[in-house]
Amino acid sequence: MTIAVPPPARASLLHDTMVMTGRTLLVTLRYPTALFIAVVFPVLLLLLMTASFGTIVLPGQGYRAFVNFGLPLFAVMGVLFSTLGTGATTTIDLQAGFDTRLRTMPVSAAAPLLGRIAADSLRNLMTLVLVVAVGIVMGFRFNTGPASIIGFFVLPLVFALGVVSLVLAAAVRATSAESLTSGLNAGFLLISFLSTGMVSLADLPGWAQPIARGNPVSLLAEAMRVLAHGGPLTRPLLGTLAWAVGLIAVFGPLAVAGYRKRRAARQ
């Protein structure tokens, strides 16, 4: 007589990552602050900054001109500040022992981190589509071809992979979600403002111009403007990609190493 023994449960990287992606998206959707930053915050920025500063930044050109000029930055700010939510929930999960619990189960070791990164990208895509949709109602237009328009959406997602590497590297080492987000918040504000996203380079004071020139947020916003409206693409595109690759190369391994250590230490 033979007894049917069920095959041992096996970890599948793809399946487990998809499950973790879904779980992270659910956490985001049920966490009002995270949803607010991904959905409402960039749209409010676009609406309110255009209404208040539009004709001051671009005098005589109308609000529509500022929407076309400023939209990339406000979309990027939505993406940038949303990664804080990914970081905060990761720190909370690690403190609660969620990832240690997963370790005792037949779950692929890479899935928890990969799932969080995939969920981060999907949420970012949602933010970009939403900001562009509102922008189009306000007068935002693409004057380029389909390839450039696809690039307009893909480039910020690629850059966000670098940002989320940095945020996760910090999140796996943070003692509390609050200290993590308040520290990174200030840094993200600095690079968002000291950029050419809201005013042109010539309108910044002399000391801020070199910072704004090399700032990845400036490069990304300029590349997105070019991808939407045309112009010389090489410098902002290569600059953005260089930042993304650099951030991933430096902080990706740091995030993985810190995550392994933290999960093993169970705190």
Add this chain to the structure above:
Amino acid sequence: MSLDSTVLAGRHLRLMSRRPASIMGAVILPLLFALLFFTVFGKVMDRAGIDYIFYLLPAIIIQATFFTAMSSAQLAAEDVTGGTLRRLRVMPIRRTAPVFGLLWAEVTRAALSIGALVPASVALGFRFRGGLLASAGFILASLAFAAVLCTCFIAMGLTLRRVEAVQGASNLIYFPALLLSNAFAPAWAFPSWLRPVVEHQPVSRVADAIRALADTDVGLTRPLLIATTWLAGLLVVGLGFATRAIGRAA
């Protein structure tokens, strides 16, 4: 200010000093916003004929006051859900002491923000153009705004109770109230259909009064009267809701 309130204010100030986000919100973020707004928009505002650091300081004070008010709403909600209010209710203290204690602590925090912002703005080129009395009025009016705004936000925190709901509501009030006002950019820059709202809403009216107190050779009576009326009205509404909510929460 009763002794009970003072003791509870001390408790809140100790709690705040142990929260990194609270110190960030009270001092570091306002300083950062002052520097960033001045850096990014100084030149374009100059082109539009506005001395931006003079225009900006009241805006940043109002923004910092919003940060303080948002923190007061959250602390109030935490005291309801955490059971602190119920615990205090069974003790021989005044029933309103928890509200006034929190209010007193938050106004102290607002004073700290102003104390950091004024010297930093002077370093960036801000000058009080009026006399000593008007300048003292500038600080007092800012603190009065802080007291009223915190009362309203504490009432909101006590009413909504859930911390997440309070954070969401705070953000939904903060962005439009601040950015659809003349705090950061003058009303004439807004689209004409929005201008009436921007000019008459309370944050703009308070900004008008505070700016008039820092300025010279401008009429003070009208802006001060309008701002005082708004603040008095908001205070009555805030106190009404707070009293109602504390009866239910405890």
